[in-house]
Amino acid sequence: MALESKRATSFLRSSQGWPYLLVPFIPIAIVLDLASAGAVAIFVTSALGVIPTAALMGRATEELATRSGPGIGGLLNVTFGNAPELIIALFALGHGLHEVVKASLVGSILGNILLVLGAAMLVGGWRRDRQFFDRTAASAQSGMLLLAATALIMPAIFELVEGKGLPRPGAEIVNYSGDIMTLSAIVAGVLILSYVAALYFSLKTHRALFNPHHEEEEDEEAWSVKRSVVMLAIAGAAVAVMSEILVGSLSDAAHKAGLSEFFIGVIVVAIIGNAAEHWVAVLVAAKDKMDLAVNIAIGSSAQIALFVVPVLVLASFVIGPHPMALVLNGFELSAIVIAILIANHVTNEGESHWYEGLQLLCVYAVLGVTFYFA
Numbered sequence: 001m002a003l004e005s006k007r008a009t010s011f012l013r014s015s016q017g018w019p020y021l022l023v024p025f026i027p028i029a030i031v032l033d034l035a036s037a038g039a040v041a042i043f044v045t046s047a048l049g050v051i052p053t054a055a056l057m058g059r060a061t062e063e064l065a066t067r068s069g070p071g072i073g074g075l076l077n078v079t080f081g082n083a084p085e086l087i088i089a090l091f092a093l094g095h096g097l098h099e100v101v102k103a104s105l106v107g108s109i110l111g112n113i114l115l116v117l118g119a120a121m122l123v124g125g126w127r128r129d130r131q132f133f134d135r136t137a138a139s140a141q142s143g144m145l146l147l148a149a150t151a152l153i154m155p156a157i158f159e160l161v162e163g164k165g166l167p168r169p170g171a172e173i174v175n176y177s178g179d180i181m182t183l184s185a186i187v188a189g190v191l192i193l194s195y196v197a198a199l200y201f202s203l204k205t206h207r208a209l210f211n212p213h214h215e216e217e218e219d220e221e222a223w224s225v226k227r228s229v230v231m232l233a234i235a236g237a238a239v240a241v242m243s244e245i246l247v248g249s250l251s252d253a254a255h256k257a258g259l260s261e262f263f264i265g266v267i268v269v270a271i272i273g274n275a276a277e278h279w280v281a282v283l284v285a286a287k288d289k290m291d292l293a294v295n296i297a298i299g300s301s302a303q304i305a306l307f308v309v310p311v312l313v314l315a316s317f318v319i320g321p322h323p324m325a326l327v328l329n330g331f332e333l334s335a336i337v338i339a340i341l342i343a344n345h346v347t348n349e350g351e352s353h354w355y356e357g358l359q360l361l362c363v364y365a366v367l368g369v370t371f372y373f374a
Contacts, residue, residue: 025048026053033245039255040257042248042253044253046242046245050084054277057080058277061232063223064232080232083239085105085108086311088247088269090315093312097250098316099174099265103265104265109304110270112301112304113145114339114364114367117298117357118358118359119281119361121352124287125353128288135347138295140201141302145298145340146344148191148306149305151305155183173321180327187313192311195306263374267368277296298347331371331374339363
């Protein structure tokens, strides 16, 4: 018993164990929600409660993937890699917060490319002249983002020219109809087909190029398949509970905190769903494993754009008050273009240094300040 306690304490103090220190916020958020406490307190505690549940989901997925072989294991990784963001967004769809959903998805893409990759390059390159990563693999994923940029931009341009214009950042839900909804559904279908092709490319024909999202921990005890499945189920249920509470308090919390729902969606919600994986990217970069860090950052962005976004567009036809058009506002469009161009630039040479990371963080800061005043 003493040995188990010592191991648990050691794990919680480790670089991988910190998210689980936030577990107490899960029951706190539930109690505050049942007691109809202040919206800000409920939002903050539920947001903190999402972090350990997302970390547990990621760990269970990794353990299950390790025991499923490279093909199925890779499929599990890419499928569940952004499950917390997807679950949060599904609840937001149910509440009719379409613009918040789109903001959180755009924020996840921006956060991965600028915040996570920037922090990884800064931390990893601080005491090194340069760091190197596989140029071909990184360029392949950046190319996926270029396709996604086209899919995210063209419906907005169509609506700008032929429809009633782009949504305002302060809007919650805009009811589009007619051609734009048909266009959104078709574009979503194209993105999903591209995602399936990307899976075949990364898991079958060019598997050697891509490292699995796995952080080596020699001292951790391996989980059995049964334990991994049980933990994955528990984590999924916990994420769902926290997401429901989070989304339910979002509008009131934004109003009382003096922040726009757009800012909370594009910055706060976008970060909390994948905080644990973001930390792993920075940690492995510090260990000079830039292939893995770049794969986590750029790969997660590509997965959100090619899979999570179209799934939510199609899901909105049966969830919520009416379908969600794939029409971004002006701030989101410009930020997406900037971020994806930067992603292609920084991955072009297959090497990085700390100043390049600082520049990415500065771009993210400029976008964040702009979103605050939007």
